Amino acid sequence: MNRIYFILVLALVLLTSCQRDEVTFTSFNGFSVTDESVIEMDKQFLIWADQIGDVSDATDPSDPEGYNQVEGKSTFMQMFSPLINMLTYGQVHQVAGTYTSQYKGQPIILSGKIYAPKSGKLKGLVLACHYTYAALTESPSQNATLSALLATAGFAVVDADYVGFGVTYQMVHPYLDKEATARAVADLGLLARPFLEDNGYTFLSDDVYIFGYSQGGHAATAVQEFSESQPNYSSRLKLKKVFCGGGPYDPKVTYDVAKSNDYIGFPCVVPMFLQGTIYAQDLPMTEADFLSDSLLYQNRFKQWLNSKAYTMDQVNILMKSVGCDKFSTILRKEALSNDYPKNVILFDALSRNATTTYAAKTPMYIFHSTADDVVPVDNAYALRRSFEERGVDSSIIEYDFADYGSHRSGLLRFHIEVLKKMQKL
Secondary structure, three states: OHHHHHHHHHHHHHHOOOOOOOOOOEEOOOOOEOOOOOOOOOHHHHHHHHHOOOOOOOOOOOOOOHHHHHOOOOOHHHHHHHHHHHHHOOOEEEEEEEEEEEEOOEEEEEEEEEEEEOOOEEOOEEEEEOOOOOOHHHOOOOOOOHHHHHHHHOOEEEEEOOOOOHHHOOOOOOOOOHHHHHHHHHHHHHHHHHHHHHOOOEEOOOEEEEEEEOHHHHHHHHHHHHHHHOHHHHOOOEEEEEEEEOOOOOHHHHHHHHHHHOOOOOOOHHHHHHHHHHHHOOOOOOHHHOEOHHHHHHHHHHHHHHOOOOOHHHHHHHHHHOOOOOHHHHEOOHHHOOOOHHHHHHHHHHHHOOOOOOOOOOOEEEEEEOOOOOOOOHHHHHHHHHHHHOOOOHHHEEEEEEOOOOHHHHHHHHHHHHHHHHHOO
């Protein structure tokens, strides 16, 4: 009976969650409320605007019926977001805001969300790194995420929108670009404490934790490396522990496994990574050097990704509808060869974004399901091997590698395990 009641309550919450209030942003920089909810772009960033199609109703221009075929699909987290709100209601405050960071050497206004327990007493600060999104509505500032549950354990949680989401949705998302992501998360972390203290919260410790799964796992290690190596950050972010799960720590490993198996769990991440890497690192190439004609036709892949109107599930379905659901059908034939000249540049970019090139100083909990169907567990093995080769103290690293099911099953297990650990602190 309890199970049936729970299902009915969940169904009711989901049905009543269709209406979403427009997000109002607070300024984390100066603590003053602002009516601005879009970025004030510098002229140098206007180049990104031409990557967006003319979207009014999110209809695929190359297939007018395409969006209707996937309209009813929602992402894993969009389905759970109302439940998260229900579980945290009455316990957690949440506020969306904007702040100043840096991207490609220039200042930029980014956005994100801060969760804090209503008790006003904070055990410490958690820098949450989100998993991969494709739609604007999925970004942390717009949508409740599982990270909010950590606030119920007594911690303040910052959940930054990566570049290309939130108020910067008009920009190409630099997918797996470790420097851009690390700086965005760390900068919001620096501002969270004074913002919360200015609003009546009290920190019981200076402890800072980093947390992330999937793309967020890669981001968590990127934030750790960035914070530990930058004196201005290491002196202000007192890292206590890093929790990372299911991360593509070495993108080249993921590439090699996908090519060998001719399988990619989320097909949309291939054009997402290619586009983001090319623009973030200003590589001398274009997506046309790699992607199949089916994706290049009428720039449909840009429409699907850069409109930020489609969820990952929707983009995957649309890619499958044009025959691009395998690694070998997403890329051009010549791009599948290691001897392809453009691959030399691409593989170098993949290596630069790997987070297996540093020696961790902060204790870590590293989780990965050996049955992960999206991010190969080889990534976790590569991270462990890298730490061993660099002489990292094995006593500070806890590895949790076992068959926890699929990537999404692993996500839930990881969050539950970390929540248990945080509740004991």
